[in-house]
Amino acid sequence: MKYQTYLIDLDGTMYRGKDKIPEAKIFIDNLIDSGAEYYFLTNNTTKTPQQVADNLVNNHQITAHIDQIITPSLATAAYIQNMFDDDMENHSAYVIGEYGLKSAVFGTGIKLNEVNPDIVIVGLDYDVTYHKFELATLAIKRGAFFIGTNADTNLPNERGLVPGAGSVISLVETSTQQKAHYIGKPERDMIDFAAKAKGFDPKEAVMVGDNYNTDIKAGINANVDTLWVNTGVSTHEDIDNAPIKPTHQVESLDQWDV
Structure with a gap:
């Protein structure tokens, strides 16, 4: 399925602390080439949206603008x-x-x-x-x-x-x-806020993340499709034992066909 809007987690999905996840940049570049809109939904409240965007751009070479950052x-x-x-x-x-x-x-x-x-x-x-x-x-x-x-x-x-x-x-x-x-993930408040603030249709969006208990559950709670990536917190065992499975699963985001 082709999605109009991607809601993307940061820690464990785009990077791990100061460490890069090379496939994350490939994924974002592919989204840009496809014309899909994307927003970063992070549970991190320690930084301002500008600081979050600057970190993505300057430290991870991932294209991001302040208006694409959604925080609790x-x-x-x-x-x-x-x-x-x-x-x-x-x-x-x-x-x-x-x-x-x-x-x-x-x-x-x-x-x-x-x-x-x-x-x-x-x-x-x-x-x-x-x-x-x-x-x-x-x-x-x-x-x-x-x-x-x-x-x-x-x-x-x-x-x-x-x-x-x-x-x-x-x-x-x-x-x-x-x-x-x-307020933050896994509650649906974050996605509802993002949809209202940015004007996208949740039915045409997908929540992307590494953590089943926050990212994936947020999508499930908001009735939004989900894409789990095996680069952070949750393991295959966690996903196998989950009562509701993610809509999609990949080992790394460069495997995803935008």
Whole structure:
């Protein structure tokens, strides 16, 4: 089947940390030659869309533009804007996360509040501390709405599988005895946000990724076809044991016939 739109994961699909995946560039070049549109759907909230695009271009020689980058940070910002029907400056949030998340959230106009915010948003934070967990826990216990950017327990990079945002969020879930409302993959929010923001038809799209529990499940949850590639987190055994199989499977993306 020929797809009009490709929704493509990054870590484990386009690259592994600082390490290149040579077949990824071939795949993107083939998409460009075919005229298909493509967007990168990453669960990484630590970088801004511009930083994500720059990394693809400068470090991996993969053609990418800022308007092709979809992050949970952007989807979270849109989500909280839809929560309120008045000025965002009338509301407040506390955020555990890096600049990519904070810039998107506070770019909405919502105010920072460490004591009694309306919302607590938790994502990957490379400098997370007990004090940050304490503030988040107490605020949620006081009634703040709890948002988690994404449930990734691990991230594939050049060193192996390191802790992801889900590991940080799970600590807050444990300390509050509350489940977060997740925005990123595998929730369908990311794909729904991308379709609305970019104007593509999900029925003519395919979700491409290495991680069954995030990328492939996101496609399944959004009723979008999926393409699993064996270059990252999930293994053939994982796929064999999955109750719902990916629509397509390849060992590397250069094998895919665009």
